[in-house]
Amino acid sequence: MPGQTPSQTVGPFFSEALTPAEAGAGAPGWCLAAEDAPGAAICIRGMLLDGAGDPVCDGMVEIWQADAEGRFPDGTGSFPGFGRSATDEAGEFRFRTIKPGPVSPGSAPHISAAVFARGMLNHAFTRIYFSDESAANARDAVLLAVEPERRETLIAHKEKDGAEPAYRFTIRLQGEAETVFFDA
Amino acid sequence: MSEGRKLNPRDWRTQPDQAHAAYKSTRLRSQRQPLVPLAEAHTELAAPVFGDGAVAAADSDLTRNAVRNGEPIGERIVVAGRLLDEGGIPIPRALVELWQANAAGRYAHAQDMHDAPLDPNFLGTGRTLTDERGRYRFVTVRPGAYPWLNHHNAWRPAHIHFSVFGTAFAQRLVTQMYFPGDPLLGLDPIFNSTADPHARRRLVSAFSQGLTEPQRALGYEFNIVLRGPLATPMED
Ligand SMILES: [Fe+3]
Numbered sequence: 001m002p003g004q005t006p007s008q009t010v011g012p013f014f015s016e017a018l019t020p021a022e023a024g025a026g027a028p029g030w031c032l033a034a035e036d037a038p039g040a041a042i043c044i045r046g047m048l049l050d051g052a053g054d055p056v057c058d059g060m061v062e063i064w065q066a067d068a069e070g071r072f073p074d075g076t077g078s079f080p081g082f083g084r085s086a087t088d089e090a091g092e093f094r095f096r097t098i099k100p101g102p103v104s105p106g107s108a109p110h111i112s113a114a115v116f117a118r119g120m121l122n123h124a125f126t127r128i129y130f131s132d133e134s135a136a137n138a139r140d141a142v143l144l145a146v147e148p149e150r151r152e153t154l155i156a157h158k159e160k161d162g163a164e165p166a167y168r169f170t171i172r173l174q175g176e177a178e179t180v181f182f183d184a
Numbered sequence: 185m186s187e188g189r190k191l192n193p194r195d196w197r198t199q200p201d202q203a204h205a206a207y208k209s210t211r212l213r214s215q216r217q218p219l220v221p222l223a224e225a226h227t228e229l230a231a232p233v234f235g236d237g238a239v240a241a242a243d244s245d246l247t248r249n250a251v252r253n254g255e256p257i258g259e260r261i262v263v264a265g266r267l268l269d270e271g272g273i274p275i276p277r278a279l280v281e282l283w284q285a286n287a288a289g290r291y292a293h294a295q296d297m298h299d300a301p302l303d304p305n306f307l308g309t310g311r312t313l314t315d316e317r318g319r320y321r322f323v324t325v326r327p328g329a330y331p332w333l334n335h336h337n338a339w340r341p342a343h344i345h346f347s348v349f350g351t352a353f354a355q356r357l358v359t360q361m362y363f364p365g366d367p368l369l370g371l372d373p374i375f376n377s378t379a380d381p382h383a384r385r386r387l388v389s390a391f392s393q394g395l396t397e398p399q400r401a402l403g404y405e406f407n408i409v410l411r412g413p414l415a416t417p418m419e420d
């Protein structure tokens with residue numbers, strides 16, 4: 001049985017390969033929601049912060065999620081379910097996607113996220129839940145397994161209502177209010 | 185993946201600690217709280233599927249994919265291998281991406297301040313899909329070593345960055361491939377962030393006469409092993 005290959009940091013110079021401009025041939029980008037993708041388009045923005053509270057300007061966030069019906073995309077439809085955003089000079093990442101449906105009975109809508117950066121030897125898995133799903137969040141097995149005082153770090157807060165709601169999700173790699181990361 | 189399935193855990197004797205004092209940038213970017221077990225992992229046990237649309241044939245030849253007025257400078261190499269899980273099962277149709285410095289040790293990246301020449305004919309990025317037997321193959325040039333600011337006179341050994349996907353998002357792996365016999369390996373805090381020397385050796389490619397092409401390029405084999413396989417628990 002071969003052993004696992006060790007993880008190594010993504011380093012500071014990944015962007016030409018992993019997050020070129022949206023036009024980059026084939027490379028997944030931050031916009032997952034094509035005009036014809038079924039479901040409600042949403043925006044998620046946020047900052048990636050280090051243990052000093054400073055923005056991480058050379059990081060990357062990847063997201064993976066179900067479609068509006070709670071089904072995982074199989075590569076044949078218009079919604080890829082997977083996206084990437086490099087953080088900018090302000091440490092900000094952003095996605096335009098579809099609000100996912102629940103993937104199993106009793107689970108709350110959520111997006112899985114992997115965080116990469118120079119200085120991170122392993123990427124870190126977290127989840128993005130939604131502030132306007134409080135009833136579903138209160139029953140979600142993953143959230144319930146997290147200490148109550150840390151659950152808040154997994155909630156994206158709605159900051160704009162309307163046709164295309166916008167949510168804000170802050171990721172803190174370390175320190176007080178460190179984001180909950182999962183042993184996925 | 186279907187319900188009730190589980191993935192072998194990450195092997196923490198193999199995987200580096202997040203906080204590795206010799207690699208200074210880990211100080212403020214490593215987690216202090218323990219990882220929380222995922223109570224249910226439907227999402228993390230599923231994974232994105234990348235079809236032929238995600239790659240073009242030219243994307244796997246870095247000696248051609250950015251040519252403007254000539255061939256890139258440097259020693260041409262073939263880098264190839266297989267993507268497997270821990271059970272030795274090949275992972276077909278998986279996206280493999282790579283990026284690297286040019287032969288002079290300089291990245292085509294705005295933030296790379298190393299005073300070494302850019303190569304107008306080399307971008308240093310590639311992507312491909314593994315075939316039905318989990319195999320991938322790239323043609324590129326051997327990257328140069330480059331200095332970094334981690335400590336006095338710090339130089340990264342020559343390396344190629346790899347990003348791969350498995351059949352579960354939880355298998356996601358970003359790593360670096362090194363070259364056999366590089367004298368800088370013993371001095372590199374990133375390579376040495378994995379304590380186990382056997383595990384570290386898996387990051388070092390092997391010269392392969394079989395992959396070497398006459399009159400054209402030396403060959404290096406680099407196999408990548410993702411955590412797994414997916415196992416169905418006996419009783420749940
Ligand atoms: Fe590098």
